[in-house]
Amino acid sequence: MQLMIKNIRWEAQAINSYMLEPVNGGLLPNFEPGAHIDVQLKPGLARSYSLVNDPAIRTYYEIAVHHTPDSRGGSRHIHEEWRVGQIVEASDPKNNFPMVEDATHSVLIAGGIGVTPMLPMIARLNKLGRSWELHYVAATPERAAYVDRLEQHDAANIVYDGVPGTARLDLKAICDAAPADAHLYCCGPGGMLDAFVAINAERPKGHAHIEYFSAETDVASDGGYTLELAKSGKTIVVEEGETMLDALLTAGVDIGFACAEGICGTCEVKVLSGVPDHRDHFLSDEDKAANTSIMVCCSGSKTANLVLDI
Numbered sequence: 446m447q448l449m450i451k452n453i454r455w456e457a458q459a460i461n462s463y464m465l466e467p468v469n470g471g472l473l474p475n476f477e478p479g480a481h482i483d484v485q486l487k488p489g490l491a492r493s494y495s496l497v498n499d500p501a502i503r504t505y506y507e508i509a510v511h512h513t514p515d516s517r518g519g520s521r522h523i524h525e526e527w528r529v530g531q532i533v534e535a536s537d538p539k540n541n542f543p544m545v546e547d548a549t550h551s552v553l554i555a556g557g558i559g560v561t562p563m564l565p566m567i568a569r570l571n572k573l574g575r576s577w578e579l580h581y582v583a584a585t586p587e588r589a590a591y592v593d594r595l596e597q598h599d600a601a602n603i604v605y606d607g608v609p610g611t612a613r614l615d616l617k618a619i620c621d622a623a624p625a626d627a628h629l630y631c632c633g634p635g636g637m638l639d640a641f642v643a644i645n646a647e648r649p650k651g652h653a654h655i656e657y658f659s660a661e662t663d664v665a666s667d668g669g670y671t672l673e674l675a676k677s678g679k680t681i682v683v684e685e686g687e688t689m690l691d692a693l694l695t696a697g698v699d700i701g702f703a704c705a706e707g708i709c710g711t712c713e714v715k716v717l718s719g720v721p722d723h724r725d726h727f728l729s730d731e732d733k734a735a736n737t738s739i740m741v742c743c744s745g746s747k748t749a750n751l752v753l754d755i
């Protein structure tokens with residue numbers, strides 16, 4: 446869909462928020478808390494951003510973008526190129542981080558820009574009258590986004606881990622204190638997510654939810670294998686130094702992708718034979734073990750041949 450940049454707001458150091466409205470007015474597609482949209486930045490460059498606004502608001506979407514020094518192009522493009530009044534292309538909302546709305550208690554844990562999906566969750570939980578708590582860690586007050594909105598809630602605890610002399614976020618204590626039937630959500634840097642998963646390993650399956658905002662993915666680019674495309678009949682050699690996605694695009698295969706680092710799920714393709722070298726953070730461990738699908742943006746092949754259902 447086409448959206449117009451209605452407003453750009455400075456939220457924190459290197460973090461801007463963007464209010465996107467439908468070009469022709471009217472209401473936008475519904476979304477659930479935790480959802481994101483894929484934004485097409487230019488040919489071959491798309492990125493996924495969590496929706497920040499209250500899902501009850503249907504007249505605009507709000508996203509927030511952290512411009513990181515090691516940006517692979519997405520956040521830099523938005524910060525440097527986007528202006529109020531421009532038209533941008535975006536997908537319908539997709540949700541890889543859905544919330545269990547009838548949980549007795551929800552624990553939301555965010556690091557840095559990982560706070561973005563938590564805001565619509567809070568809006569929905571408040572509307573439903575559900576019990577929740579938020580723990581948000583940022584390096585310093587200058588780098589903490591949406592503090593003005595969060596400080597309105599007693600259940601929001603903001604921690605600055607880069608300020609000498611201040612208390613650190615005690616992830617283990619927070620998780621251990623959560624009731625056995627609580628649902629816990631974490632979005633933040635990879636180290637935080639790994640610790641969260643380990644701490645909550647004994648919880649009932651499906652009660653500890655994570656979302657990566659940056660994968661720090663070790664993308665497979667060793668090449669040296671062949672793709673057979675079952676539907677189109679094409680055979681494509683993936684050369685050393687290129688990713689599977691590079692090879693597919695170069696061969697003219699129209700394949701959808703957004704994050705290009707194995708977190709959004711857009712580029713999932715069915716595998717008919719061969720063994721993928723899974724590098725993504727999207728498929729579950731069970732899905733990876735089954736080897737029936739692959740995220741082509743970042744994964745490779747452990748076998749000389751991989752047959753894909755495209």
Ligand code: FES
Nearest residue numbers: 703705707710742
């Ligand atoms: S493009 Fe996002 S997982 Fe591959």
